[in-house]
Amino acid sequence: MDMLYQTITKNNFKKMVEGLMENNEVIGPKWRDLDTEGNKIYRFLKLNNFDELQMDYTRSYSSPKNFFLPFKEDLATYNLNDADWDQQIQYTIHPRVIIGMRACDINALRKLDEVMVKSVYPNPYYFARRRNTIIIGLDHEPLEDCFCHSMNANVVLSGFDLFLTDIGEKYFVAINSDTGYMMVNRSGGQEVTEEDQLNFKKVKQQIESKFKTQVDVTIVPELMDLEFESEVWKKWGDKCLSCGSCAMVCPTCYCYGIEEEADLTFTRATKRRTLYSCNLLDFAAVAGGHNFRPEPHVRLKYRYYHQFRGFVEAFNQSLCVGCNRCGVACLAGIHPKAVIDDLIQTETR
Numbered sequence: 001m002d003m004l005y006q007t008i009t010k011n012n013f014k015k016m017v018e019g020l021m022e023n024n025e026v027i028g029p030k031w032r033d034l035d036t037e038g039n040k041i042y043r044f045l046k047l048n049n050f051d052e053l054q055m056d057y058t059r060s061y062s063s064p065k066n067f068f069l070p071f072k073e074d075l076a077t078y079n080l081n082d083a084d085w086d087q088q089i090q091y092t093i094h095p096r097v098i099i100g101m102r103a104c105d106i107n108a109l110r111k112l113d114e115v116m117v118k119s120v121y122p123n124p125y126y127f128a129r130r131r132n133t134i135i136i137g138l139d140h141e142p143l144e145d146c147f148c149h150s151m152n153a154n155v156v157l158s159g160f161d162l163f164l165t166d167i168g169e170k171y172f173v174a175i176n177s178d179t180g181y182m183m184v185n186r187s188g189g190q191e192v193t194e195e196d197q198l199n200f201k202k203v204k205q206q207i208e209s210k211f212k213t214q215v216d217v218t219i220v221p222e223l224m225d226l227e228f229e230s231e232v233w234k235k236w237g238d239k240c241l242s243c244g245s246c247a248m249v250c251p252t253c254y255c256y257g258i259e260e261e262a263d264l265t266f267t268r269a270t271k272r273r274t275l276y277s278c279n280l281l282d283f284a285a286v287a288g289g290h291n292f293r294p295e296p297h298v299r300l301k302y303r304y305y306h307q308f309r310g311f312v313e314a315f316n317q318s319l320c321v322g323c324n325r326c327g328v329a330c331l332a333g334i335h336p337k338a339v340i341d342d343l344i345q346t347e348t349r
């Protein structure tokens with residue numbers, strides 16, 4: 001459907017969410033803890049009541065990706081009886097709602113859709129979760145290190161049901177699905193007034209003016225080829241601890257490993273997928289003991305290659321959405337902006 005716009009008062013939004021909670025699992029940003037500097041740590045989790053929903057949250061350290069690509073999932077289970085066996089595959093998902101996703105995180109899902117839904121080998125587990133999840137996005141002012149603006153991921157026009165912008169007493173709502181339209185209209189959605197439009201523009205301009213971090217990615221795909229042997233990879237790769245945290249928090253990383261586990265009686269077995277990271281030591285290890293990428297700097301380089309070069313070639317867009325979660329999670333202080341700036345400087349020196 002074409003995008004429609006309405007407004008909803010905050011009180012009616014609360015009633016809408018409480019109504020959704022009656023029949024669906026509702027997930028949203030919750031306050032979990034404080035960091036060492038006393039800042040709140042938020043995480044997307046199941047909400048038990050509306051008051052747990054933190055619509056003013058700043059950043060979630062891990063992304064909502066894991067509601068679509070869980071860290072671990074059983075793909076199939078097997079029962080073995082004498083010479084006979086049967087296989088069970090389960091991808092039924094109870095309908096659920098995720099509230100509060102940022103534009104960059106919804107754009108991250110749209111990128112995953114390219115691989116998991118539209119590619120030659122779609123992922124039915126991901127597809128079932130995506131189809132059965134209502135997404136209510138939320139605008140926000142960027143943090144100092146967000147560079148989603150540089151990655152064209154700060155604005156989203158599809159991939160959600162509703163997208164909210166806080167304009168004071170109400171939310172300005174972009175409606176992008178029939179389900180979203182019904183939800184808003186049943187909850188007292190109102191026509192957009194001139195005053196609402198003015199307030200919306202003001203908020204959008206304010207958001208736009210708050211971007212501080214820019215990463216120049218215009219020549220990065222070519223640079224990745226030109227600087228394939230650059231010392232920059234060694235410089236940053238030598239710091240890398242090969243811990244894989246960057247991929248775990250990234251809203252778009254989707255590398256995985258498969259393992260099969262049989263119980264001790266050999267009557268039951270499970271095929272399991274676990275998200276993995278291309279920075280881990282054994283990611284490119286193969287049978288026979290050979291490792292195609294034994295050094296950390298080569299693995300780091302390939303992660304950047306996938307994000308900023310390989311995905312561009314395959315889908316005409318970068319895989320990175322500029323959230324800088326990887327930079328925050330990295331104990332070695334490896335930030336995408338620093339690595340890319342370094343590559344650009346090498347080329348222009």
Ligand code: SF4
Pocket residue numbers: 246249250251252253307319320321322323324325326327336
């Ligand atoms: S900034 Fe880092 S975590 Fe965020 S999308 Fe890009 S590579 Fe992934």
Ligand code: SF4
Pocket residue numbers: 239240241242243244245246247279300326329330331332333334
């Ligand atoms: S989080 Fe940092 S140290 Fe860990 S694998 Fe990623 S780049 Fe290397």
